Amino acid sequence: NKRLLLSETLTERFKCLYSGSVYSSIHGFSQEEIKEKLLAFPGGSIDLLKQDSGIAVLTINNPPRMNAFSGAMMVDLEEKVTQLENWTDGKGVIVQGAAQTFCSGSDLNAVRAMSNSQVDGMKMCMFMQNTLTRLLRLPLISVALVEGNALGGGAELTTACDFRLMASGSVIQFVHKHMGLVPGWGGAARLVTLVGSRNALKLLGGAVKVDSELGVHIGLADGVLKVDLDAARAETGLQQAESWLSQYTKGPAPVIKAVKKVVLSGRELSLSDALRTEKDIFGSVWGGPANLQALASKSKHK
Numbered sequence: 001n002k003r004l005l006l007s008e009t010l011t012e013r014f015k016c017l018y019s020g021s022v023y024s025s026i027h028g029f030s031q032e033e034i035k036e037k038l039l040a041f042p043g044g045s046i047d048l049l050k051q052d053s054g055i056a057v058l059t060i061n062n063p064p065r066m067n068a069f070s071g072a073m074m075v076d077l078e079e080k081v082t083q084l085e086n087w088t089d090g091k092g093v094i095v096q097g098a099a100q101t102f103c104s105g106s107d108l109n110a111v112r113a114m115s116n117s118q119v120d121g122m123k124m125c126m127f128m129q130n131t132l133t134r135l136l137r138l139p140l141i142s143v144a145l146v147e148g149n150a151l152g153g154g155a156e157l158t159t160a161c162d163f164r165l166m167a168s169g170s171v172i173q174f175v176h177k178h179m180g181l182v183p184g185w186g187g188a189a190r191l192v193t194l195v196g197s198r199n200a201l202k203l204l205g206g207a208v209k210v211d212s213e214l215g216v217h218i219g220l221a222d223g224v225l226k227v228d229l230d231a232a233r234a235e236t237g238l239q240q241a242e243s244w245l246s247q248y249t250k251g252p253a254p255v256i257k258a259v260k261k262v263v264l265s266g267r268e269l270s271l272s273d274a275l276r277t278e279k280d281i282f283g284s285v286w287g288g289p290a291n292l293q294a295l296a297s298k299s300k301h302k
């Protein structure tokens with residue numbers, strides 16, 4: 001019986017990994033149940049624009065609350081991540097906030113209303129961990145475009161992207177300690193991977209305001225957006241982020257997706273599992289149209 005239980009647990013685990021989620025019914029988690037509770041907190045939206053370039057723009061849109069996440073927006077984000085998972089022609093995604101600021105975390109009105117139920121708080125946290133893990137595991141190269149403030153859950157959201165670009169004057173701040181909390185949307189685990197445990201401890205323990213200079217110095221930010229004082233020539237943050245990302249998304253979608261998948265398996269799996277997965281992904285592009293075309297054109301890599 002124990003053996004049967006173990007094999008059922010393993011099957012569930014593989015299902016979870018395949019679907020990208022962390023929690024499922026074996027953890028006593030019901031996605032539908034928490035969705036219903038979250039929908040009781042309306043306001044704002046998550047907008048998805050899929051472009052012909054293969055780069056999508058995902059916008060956190062709730063300007064009256066500095067793009068804080070209402071419950072309805074958490075549900076909306078999950079739906080938009082599902083759409084991105086199914087986007088065959090997609091290669092990249094930029095996550096931005098509306099109205100030149102990134103995101104001020106959880107909507108404090110929803111947090112206050114849920115604060116007397118530990119169960120609801122934990123379920124919200126599991127829901128957001130699932131969604132943000134799936135965002136990071138998308139077969140697309142993702143960039144957080146940070147303008148203005150990324151606070152609390154907003155700081156956590158930036159870590160669910162492959163890269164972060166910061167506008168000058170922008171701030172990423174894990175303010176959780178000031179709220180008597182720690183990150184719960186997976187932001188601490190991802191931060192340790194990004195900047196190492198010593199820097200992560202400093203950022204969380206000191207609720208440090210990370211500006212673009214510090215962000216680049218500790219490896220949290222991958223670039224700083226230029227501010228051109230000549231308004232006529234100035235590119236918007238989004239245009240700069242799109243041209244930065246397009247360096248890595250040139251080429252056919254199946255190849256770019258394969259690039260992201262081999263890196264993802266290297267990042268998340270044991271070496272043996274990562275090598276086996278890499279072999280399978282290699283098999284998916286070997287002899288494919290892009291490979292055959294490159295072989296036929298006798299290309300030189302000068």
Ligand SMILES: CCCC(=O)SCCNC(=O)CCNC(=O)[C@H](O)C(C)(C)COP(=O)(O)OP(=O)(O)OC[C@H]1O[C@@H](n2cnc3c(N)ncnc32)[C@H](O)[C@@H]1OP(=O)(O)O
Binds near residue numbers: 105107108152179185
């Ligand atoms: C596991 C998740 C953990 C979390 O995310 S907990 C939430 C962490 N985030 C926060 O504590 C952010 C608190 N907000 C702030 O510090 C400031 O509002 C902020 C973002 C620096 C902007 O400051 P200012 O530019 O001076 O603007 P302001 O304070 O007048 O804000 C404009 C309106 O936005 C509202 N707002 C900002 N952040 C919010 C939030 N997280 N939830 C709900 N409402 C929020 C703020 O109340 C104000 O509304 P109103 O105009 O007074 O009606």
